[in-house]
Amino acid sequence: MLSKTKVHYGWYICLASFLMMFCTYGLAVNVFSIFLPHIITETNLSKAEGSSIFTVQNVAILLAMLLAGKYYKKLGLRYGSSLAIFFIAIGYFIYANAHSLYAFYFGASLVGFGYGMGSMIPISILLNNWFNDKRAFALGLAASGSSFSALIMPTPLTILMETYNLYVTFFVQGILVLIISIILFIVIRDTPAECNLTPYQNGKSTKNNYVILDKKNDMHGGSYVMALIALFIFGGVSMGSFAHFAVHYSNLGYSNIIVSAAASVLGLVLIGGKCLFGIITDRIGSLKSTYIFTAVWMFGFFLTANAGISVYVLFLCPIIIGLSGSLGSMGPTVWAQSLSSKKNLTRTISHFQIATMAGGIICTLLPGIIADYTGSYSPAFILFILMLAIVLVLIKHLYGKVEKANKKRLYNKCCGV
Numbered sequence: 277m278l279s280k281t282k283v284h285y286g287w288y289i290c291l292a293s294f295l296m297m298f299c300t301y302g303l304a305v306n307v308f309s310i311f312l313p314h315i316i317t318e319t320n321l322s323k324a325e326g327s328s329i330f331t332v333q334n335v336a337i338l339l340a341m342l343l344a345g346k347y348y349k350k351l352g353l354r355y356g357s358s359l360a361i362f363f364i365a366i367g368y369f370i371y372a373n374a375h376s377l378y379a380f381y382f383g384a385s386l387v388g389f390g391y392g393m394g395s396m397i398p399i400s401i402l403l404n405n406w407f408n409d410k411r412a413f414a415l416g417l418a419a420s421g422s423s424f425s426a427l428i429m430p431t432p433l434t435i436l437m438e439t440y441n442l443y444v445t446f447f448v449q450g451i452l453v454l455i456i457s458i459i460l461f462i463v464i465r466d467t468p469a470e471c472n473l474t475p476y477q478n479g480k481s482t483k484n485n486y487v488i489l490d491k492k493n494d495m496h497g498g499s500y501v502m503a504l505i506a507l508f509i510f511g512g513v514s515m516g517s518f519a520h521f522a523v524h525y526s527n528l529g530y531s532n533i534i535v536s537a538a539a540s541v542l543g544l545v546l547i548g549g550k551c552l553f554g555i556i557t558d559r560i561g562s563l564k565s566t567y568i569f570t571a572v573w574m575f576g577f578f579l580t581a582n583a584g585i586s587v588y589v590l591f592l593c594p595i596i597i598g599l600s601g602s603l604g605s606m607g608p609t610v611w612a613q614s615l616s617s618k619k620n621l622t623r624t625i626s627h628f629q630i631a632t633m634a635g636g637i638i639c640t641l642l643p644g645i646i647a648d649y650t651g652s653y654s655p656a657f658i659l660f661i662l663m664l665a666i667v668l669v670l671i672k673h674l675y676g677k678v679e680k681a682n683k684k685r686l687y688n689k690c691c692g693v
Contacts, residue, residue: 297422303425304387312519344392423550424547512663524580541595
């Protein structure tokens with residue numbers, strides 16, 4: 277029997293998932309990039325050393341994802357998720373007292389661990405437990421937490437940093453994350469049965485438009501390796517680019533207020549971009565939407581590389597990147613749904629996330645190295661265009677193999693083979 281309350285408790289779980297994304301992909305990745313120029317200045321780091329903080333964080337994220345299965349089997353979703361966000365809070369308290377590169381490494385490792393344990397893996401399981409209908413809509417709402425964080429946090433944090441200093445800002449951010457971890461512990465329940473409820477159901481069936489392979493035609497061997505290579509490169513583009521927009525604009529000579537305003541615009545447009553990607557994908561299919569969003573993303577990178585031309589170009593960049601860069605967060609899941617059998621979907625999504633993160637580990641370091649040698653981050657964004665082209669070729673080839681496998685399956689079915 278469904279809950280008789282007007283708001284099913286599943287939506288409170290969705291809100292908790294929103295807050296988890298707010299802390300993980302939002303604060304830990306999108307928003308943290310505005311601090312990088314100040315960390316480099318305060319601690320006299322090279323640009324490559326500054327970028328290496330992201331690399332340490334991403335290594336911790338990857339290791340956490342590899343251990344997530346055992347972690348949640350031991351602790352459960354409520355305790356595991358709350359503890360993961362608590363680790364992020366501790367990481368920011370360490371940042372608040374960090375005056376060396378290695379201290380920032382330590383903080384980044386804790387923040388990365390919290391991100392890996394507290395983002396899409398537990399959120400996907402929670403929403404799968406709590407929703408029979410509108411599951412994708414709930415997932416979209418939860419995922420928008422990262423973009424909402426990027427929208428509202430950069431400007432007040434920048435003002436706080438300029439009014440006081442970098443370390444006070446980190447401490448305040450740690451307090452905020454600590455409060456959220458407590459809220460998560462209060463709100464989250466692993467399953468509806470713990471509240472004497474059943475999963476959310478509105479009486480209408482939910483149709484999955486993406487899983488198109490059966491077990492016999494699932495990816496394997498060379499195709500699976502090719503998919504992981506594509507996701508590795510794609511992760512380098514997605515994570516490497518988003519981590520360096522703010523420091524790129526600062527390096528071009530723009531003020532902190534302009535840089536933080538551009539970051540807020542990016543967060544606002546990303547919220548709409550995720551919805552737009554979902555709408556277009558539902559209407560024309562995931563491959564065609566990948567073509568469109570990749571092409572626009574490439575154009576956005578070209579503009580970003582030339583953002584020093586004028587402030588108008590600078591503010592056009594987050595609009596273009598925000599609309600198309602939603603592919604960065606939603607693409608791997610959509611591709612997994614289209615290239616995997618239903619039975620192996622969870623495994624495929626997990627592997628795609630790990631491959632994406634591994635690529636991010638490498639390419640969050642590359643822009644800083646390139647900037648140290650050339651004096652600019654612009655060549656890195658040109659490199660991202662070439663990398664996206666490679667990803668598109670590989671993904672198109674994999675979809676072609678899927679289509680061929682489907683035609684063979686249908687032919688055999690019609691012939692009774």
